[in-house]
Amino acid sequence: MEANGPIQFEDPHRKRRTTYIVVGLVVIALLITGLVVRRTRENTPAAETKATQLQQAFQQAGLPVPDKNQIVNLLGADGGAVCEDPNNALKQAIANGAAANGAAGPGMRPVYTPRQLVTGEELVLSVYCPDELPGFLKFINEQKFADTIKE
Numbered sequence: 001m002e003a004n005g006p007i008q009f010e011d012p013h014r015k016r017r018t019t020y021i022v023v024g025l026v027v028i029a030l031l032i033t034g035l036v037v038r039r040t041r042e043n044t045p046a047a048e049t050k051a052t053q054l055q056q057a058f059q060q061a062g063l064p065v066p067d068k069n070q071i072v073n074l075l076g077a078d079g080g081a082v083c084e085d086p087n088n089a090l091k092q093a094i095a096n097g098a099a100a101n102g103a104a105g106p107g108m109r110p111v112y113t114p115r116q117l118v119t120g121e122e123l124v125l126s127v128y129c130p131d132e133l134p135g136f137l138k139f140i141n142e143q144k145f146a147d148t149i150k151e
Contacts, residue, residue: 044076046077047077048068050075050077051071054071054123055068055071057123058123061119063120079129082128083128086121086125086129086132086135087132087135087136087139095139099143112144112145112146113146114145114146118140121136122137122140
């Protein structure tokens with residue numbers, strides 16, 4: 001049998017290197033896209049005013065007061081995700097699921113939670129989207145609360 005030239009083998013390291021380079025470029029492109037598209041809350045006078053109002057409301061309610069910059073970054077001037085339909089069924093189901101004993105499966109049981117756990121959201125709604133507050137209060141008033149937090 002005659003050979004027409006040297007036998008050539010495919011280099012697996014070269015193939016792997018090419019795959020890593022392509023995947024790396026895709027990840028870098030996604031990171032750059034994420035940084036460009038990332039929404040940040042603008043520090044506007046309205047956001048500052050509402051953050052101050054919320055801090056005062058938290059203080060009057062006896063709750064820990066978050067930093068003003070944290071409030072502005074999280075809620076902006078419009079209330080952010082908290083005010084995006086707070087009374088829909090999914091958010092109510094999540095709230096009900098959070099009021100459980102922490103077990104999974106058949107051991108999961110509802111528990112009476114302290115009213116203070118919903119006070120923060122109530123205050124946020126009253127400052128940022130007061131039109132959503134009546135529906136939230138209707139849902140909250142249907143829940144059972146207990147005095148489980150010692151002051």
